[in-house]
Amino acid sequence: MIEWSIFNEIFTVAFNLLYFLIIIGTIMIVVLDNRNPVKTMAWVLVLFFLPIVGLIFYFFFGRSTRKEKLIGRKGFTRLIKRPMAEYQAQKAFKCPEDQHQLMHFFRNVNNALPFEGNKTEVYTDGLSMLQSLMKAISKAKHHIHLEFYIFEDDPVGRLLRDLLIDKAREGVEIRLLYDDVGCWKVPHLFYDEMRGAGIEARGFLKVRFPVFTSKVNYRNHRKIVVIDGKVAFTGGMNIALRYMKGFQWGIWRDTHIKIEGKAVYGLQTAFLTDWYVVDRTLITSSRYFPEMDSYGNALMQIVTSDPVGEWRDIMQGLLIAISSSRKYFYIQTPYLLPTEPILMALKTAALAGVDIRIMIPERADTRLTHLASLSYLDDMMCAGVKIYLYQKGFLHSKLIVSDDTLSTVGSTNMDFRSFEHNFEVNAFMYDRISALILKEIFLKDQKDAFLLQRKQWIKRPWYQKVQESTIRLLAPLL
Template sequence: MNGSLLPVLEFLREWYWLPLALIYSGIIITILAENRNPTKTLAWILVIVFLPGVGLLFYFFFGRRFKKKRIFREKNKDEHRFFYDRWQKHRPMLEKNLEILDKELGDLSAVYRFLYNENISAPLMNNYVKLLINGETKFPELFSEIENAKHHIHLEYYIYEEGEVGSKLIQLLLKKVAEGVKVRLIVDDFGSSKLKRERVLMQDAGVEFIRFLPVRFASISDSNYRNHRKIAIIDGDMAFVGGINVSDRYINNRKNKIHWRDTAVKIEGQSVFLLQFQFWLTWHFSNGHVYELSEDYLVENPQNTGNSTVSFALSDPGSPAPYTMETILIAISHAKESIQICTPYFVPTDQISTALQVAAASGIKVELLMPRRSDSFIVHHASFSFLKPLLKRGVKVYLYEKGFMHAKTICVDGKLAFIGTVNIDIRSFYINFEIASIIYDLNICKELSHQFEDDKKESLLVDIKYWTKRSVWERGLDSICRLLAPLL
């Protein structure tokens, strides 16, 4: 070895820690200077310090604040401005709707007023809503409506997988394109990463296809921001929203090892306006081929009417506030009798946890239903770490044992229903693109409550005695996974 290199090597052996210390100090100072949520700040510092090397890479790819988030904020401002301008002429009608809701819903009408005041969504009445339990109920309805489409089909899904369901849907879309129907499809690039050959097939046939935020090595840092929405819109007056992706795992046909419990809704009426707006904005944000939001896409006087009032809570990484979480908080704070929550992942913010505890301690019947076994080891144990304070304050917790509980629903006082893509976790509130339909319909709420009772029969009711008797290993694992909760 060249003798001139020996002093350099000796120096590196003795002082190698100095550049590493400078790098670590610089990153930690940067995290502190960003003035994030203190819990999240501490979580990132722990990851970086106790996972040397790996923690740095993890932070580099998923922890830094990127200019993409500023783009999200601009998108969010444009959406709110668009909503405000578009609905100006309808203000008198919307104000009247709110007055009616004040009389019929009482304090719970604050949910609709909040969404309206924040220019997120509008309270539209006289919709028809149908509750769809599991994929085996949703997909036949969806395929039937697509078969009857006359003008356009707009689809936006987090997961689109090839299989029995995915292949059948592709064939239907190709058929409708051949008939002259306009088909636009947005899939999340992370959730639908395997959809390659099918993409080419659809694009060659004339389906306008977009991958939302494509994940490439140069953009892997942005892969944390995902479009978790599941929306289908047909001819501007009919839509589907809920937790059900395009995948065979959602149909319980005895071919899958795990029973998959999920919930969606079919909506007909003026509220589909709101989804069309959102799809149009997301399409153009994703650099889709420009199209005008003409009368062909906005059906102002749909023939089908019902008794449901529907609005939507939406949020994304650029939202000035976590609107989906705040909407849920408002509903919890105004509950008088009961709160029924289904969620696959329970990593709540302090605000949500406290609100549920206070509600239960105030005499409101608060019930939480979540899976006993999850599809994510870390999230599963992190979720369990949040249950003890709730159990101590009287929240009834049920662990679904029949299969995997994937439904994202809330029913308050048997009057107001939340059905959509929003999990009770930090990722849904702050990181993902999410949507929840807010439905005032006593019959829908009754059906949702009946389904909740049926699901409870397939679940284990746990109490504080049961929970504290769990092994030290289990409780310790929960606590360790909870350290990562702000990053999940």
């Protein structure tokens, strides 16, 4: 009995010591990571006062991957050999003078090659985008590359799946990347049917307990389709019925674009890089980067961002764009949880007299994220930022336009998750025509929104303010 008691005491002491060392070790890792001091202190406090919960949360959501690399320099150089040759063969193109710094930044940190002579077509509803996408796919001769956060097993998903199976039987190469978390609810049989027809379908960063649970926070939010290396689609729409049908309480309003021209090289490069991450196969054949003539007048860069590497490419680019704006800067986003640098840039620009307008949905698909978004509105309105609440349905559009010279459409939301944790892609356009088209879309949507008045906003119930502020503490995780 005495021996058992001694053994029990030794075990308890050893367990407590090990537990203490794990907590202290984790705190030291957080501190030595040299993150934002506010984030670091938050993690330290959580780990100190709620050690068990803190360790679980840190394991899932806290570990940084910024020092990792998706692909080696040698492999990436091989991948962009043809696009680089085409880029260098271009004659000097004309970039708006006030956007030169932004273009140079993306070229320097993101290897985003600017190409002129592109043609774009904009879609603001799911049905028109799907019809155009399926028409382009039906004409494919060599390959089809698709990458979506969500590819549902519903009438829309099955319709596209069946078309892809038909094209695969015709001998067209088809590769599909879907996000493992975004498609958790999709039955395996749905993708197995594609694989059985010869389609190469892969889940991105599969989460398998316990080995890859730390990857659950890093999701591939990109929407990319490349057909024969000549036509591409990107924007905010996934493959699911709700993107066509909307909700009982309103439409689903989104923005997507079709691109024809050498800017397609950028989307092809993004896809093939992600394919390498998942399949470890480096596809570099020139067949995937065919020679192309000029299709239009749009000067474009395809810019990606991800949770690996040293920089937050798209977020930092937006900081340059906001700071460079002189007349106006319009934003559409479904979620508004800006990082501190973006928040300060928006307020500073508004205080300097720039017409800053942000449009978000009055009602969103995720209540927690929407509540957190609302917590930022009063602070921005104080600085002169105009907030519009879209009332016709759910606004899922990720659209930005500024000064009739810059515009961008892509997968990036104005929130922590897109800037810090997700794999994202945006098309940045530096021509007047593209900017005016997207500006017109924003102003048209503005007619279905109302301008929020601060005098009325501050009168909302106190318990709503408490809810918003409490949920805002979780902004980096939403």
